[in-house]
Amino acid sequence: MNCWRNYTRFRTLYQILDDLGATIDIHRQSTPHDELVDRLQQHDGPRTVVILDEVDQLEDPSVIYDLHSLPQFAIICIANKEEELFSRVDDRLVSRLRSSEHVRMDKYHDEQLYDILRARAKWGLNEDVITDDQLYRIADAAAGDARLAIGILRTAASKADRENQERITNDILLDAAEDARAQIKQKSIDSLTPHQRVVYNIVRDHEPLGPSEIHDRYTEKVDDPRTKRTVRTYLSKMVQYNLVDAEGTSRDREYSLVGSEAASPMQ
Template sequence: MITDPRVFTERHLPQRLIGRNADARHLSRILRPAVHDRRAGDALISGSSGVGKTALARFVLRRLNYRADVVDVHVQCLGSTRGDILREILQEHPDVDQRIHRGTPNANLLPLLDQAVSRPCIIVLDEGDDLPATGLVRELAGVTNVSVIAICHDPDQWLADVDTSVTDLFDGDQHLPLDTYSIDDLAEILDQRAQLGLVYDAVDWAVLEEIADFAAGKARPAIQTLRCAAEIAGEADRSQIRSVDVQPGYERAMTYIRERNLQSLSIHHHVLYELVRSGGEDGILSDDLHDRYDAVAEKVYQGREQTPIGQRQRRTKLRKLRYYELIDFPDRRSRRQYEAVDPSIESPLEGISIVCHT
């Protein structure tokens, strides 16, 4: 039933951005100075996981490249240090001599970027919730011709943590908060994917609306549910997706998404996730979680580049796990109870689960 699996991947960028026209125009206005060979504006795109933050940035930048001589660099920042991010920017920037920066000390990376940039450069810092702590946003703001599109989940926390000297660059009209899609818009997005990636007449509009409703207006779960429902229908030797395929398709899709999300996270997230999972159905209280972390830290980090983190950083990582719907916990700060959303999902990092569950 699936004729083109690429249509259902994160890399697929549609020709038309449904449900985000106003946001696309807004971001285009922010970046417009680049059309006149000037530094583009900065922007913060925020919203829950799966609402199209990255797709919006990629779509607008693709259109901008048709009109202007600009460089755009896209970096996944999750779990990366300041040095990691700068090295990836330099590796992806076409005007940087690749032979220069590979052995360059971290302290010299930013000056190297400053020297290389001679035309407007827009850097997309995706999964940038932890960026403010690195100081990199402030540093990049000081580089001539470089502008930043930061993508995060929690804009209030991001703006509170970022250096006050650059807050105004990302707040107010520079901030694009994305809500979930309407059922009609999301069904249209799914119809677009179905036409490109499934056999003819594989699904009708009512089923697409049902998938959109199951996904609560979020594009990523909806697109993966469509793919998984098509797989389930194909496994049953049917040529069309039915309503009965939607719920099992959604469940299969969410398992896939959560597994992929967990794989993308740092070792710190994996350790905390497994400690939460070790609490079983009852979960684990915050005090017990921190005690357990301290107890296993030496053993679990032994032989790894990373080192144990303090409680404040742990709370940040736990919030990320909740954004990715891997764990859940109440908003109250005292005696929080952390629970794994799907305890059957295990960390793929070798040895983490065994140490955290003993």
């Protein structure tokens, strides 16, 4: 379950029911949330594992409690920073989450990224299309981000193929690194919820801005504004996805767009 796409309580519950094949008589516009929970409670099939990816994107994290209370479902929550998730849920759910098993995934280091890239080059490209040195350069430029590393390799291979090159040249690699970063950035922007997109546009148009001024401008642009705390969560998420940059302490912090010069260069 992609919680960035299914960020409301209704969307999350509906998508789970849809995956279970239980949405035939559910109307998106008129069915109450509680009826969706009741429908899940009636599920009598095999115990189901629900994986909530980007769970900190949920606008109403109480849906986690809804699911946690149903014995028919086992829940796996994936988030970038668990403390930010805990800060948005009530104490009863925090207690349950803290007592659950936790698995921490650290950033990849260069050797691990090289191994990932080497395997893909071995099975996806002809021999000698790319050198080990170039794979290490990709790993270094990606700075622990496997998605970016794989994106650079894929883009470079596609570009070499279009240009009828037998090998990936260093110039192709440089262009691919820039293109892959731009593609990932645009994908992240396209994934923003409507309220997050308003916040992003405010930072883009008026940077640098502090969180209070961002929230003031945001409340002028939307009909149903979220709280200052929620907007700070939006900003934190954008920092994690390298869309905006935060400078200063919590008292005098300012946000601005991440420029291309902030990316780790391809040496």
